[in-house]
Amino acid sequence: MRKYVIMGVQGSGKGTQSQLLCEEFDLVHISVGDIFRWHVRNHTKLGAQVRRIMAAGELVDDDLVESVVRRRLDDHDWNYGFVIDGFPRNGRQAEFFMESYDIDAVIHLELPDDEVRRRVLSRRLCPNCGMDYNLIADRPEQEGRCDICGHELVTRADDTPEALEARLRDYHEKTRPVLELFRRKEVVHDVDGRPPLGDVQQAIRTTLGLPAYKG
Numbered sequence: 776m777r778k779y780v781i782m783g784v785q786g787s788g789k790g791t792q793s794q795l796l797c798e799e800f801d802l803v804h805i806s807v808g809d810i811f812r813w814h815v816r817n818h819t820k821l822g823a824q825v826r827r828i829m830a831a832g833e834l835v836d837d838d839l840v841e842s843v844v845r846r847r848l849d850d851h852d853w854n855y856g857f858v859i860d861g862f863p864r865n866g867r868q869a870e871f872f873m874e875s876y877d878i879d880a881v882i883h884l885e886l887p888d889d890e891v892r893r894r895v896l897s898r899r900l901c902p903n904c905g906m907d908y909n910l911i912a913d914r915p916e917q918e919g920r921c922d923i924c925g926h927e928l929v930t931r932a933d934d935t936p937e938a939l940e941a942r943l944r945d946y947h948e949k950t951r952p953v954l955e956l957f958r959r960k961e962v963v964h965d966v967d968g969r970p971p972l973g974d975v976q977q978a979i980r981t982t983l984g985l986p987a988y989k990g
């Protein structure tokens with residue numbers, strides 16, 4: 776059983792790196808942001824509660840986040856473990872999490888703010904199949920269309936300069952202290968998020984003592 780948390784500012788590659796780990800080791804990728812986005816897209820009651828907060832780049836209420844995480848983990852569909860992405864994001868969430876679950880490691884993807892701005896503002900998403908693109912490093916073959924399903928690509932509602940600045944501020948003020956909390960438990964593995972994605976994946980596997988990434 777492998778239980779990991781992946782942390783890093785938006786655009787640091789958490790989603791992509793989590794997916795690569797999960798595919799190979801049969802782990803379940805639990806992205807709190809993806810769960811919320813699903814609810815917004817499907818117009819659920821929860822979606823209505825979080826839509827505006829998310830679009831502004833602000834943090835959703837802790838009680839709501841905790842109930843979503845608890846419900847997701849209670850599904851127990853993670854026989855080999857999980858990678859939690861986007862949680863915990865402040866001290867209270869970290870306390871809730873550490874009281875309820877043991878974790879083996881925190882993967883911390885490091886990326887300077889300027890690089891975050893460059894990446895996030897060129898990010899595009901397929902609302903149909905969830906595929907992520909980047910107009911700098913990972914362009915779709917046909918402009919504005921998903922390579923996988925052909926759907927029109929969109930910009931995430933919270934990938935605007937204003938929302939990004941709010942998220943960067945929250946990250947530095949609220950999420951960094953969470954890292955310090957985990958550091959005291961000696962479970963944090965710092966990984967440079969700047970190299971190409973295969974190199975980052977390899978660095979994660981090396982530091983976690985996992986078999987090599989074959990690309």
Ligand code: AMP
Pocket residue numbers: 785807808809811828829830832833834835836840860861862863864868933942
């Ligand atoms: P992400 O995809 O992780 O960037 O999350 C997108 C948005 O969902 C965030 O900007 C928040 O509005 C909300 N969100 C995701 N995870 C959390 C969390 N742990 N605590 C509060 N809000 C969250």
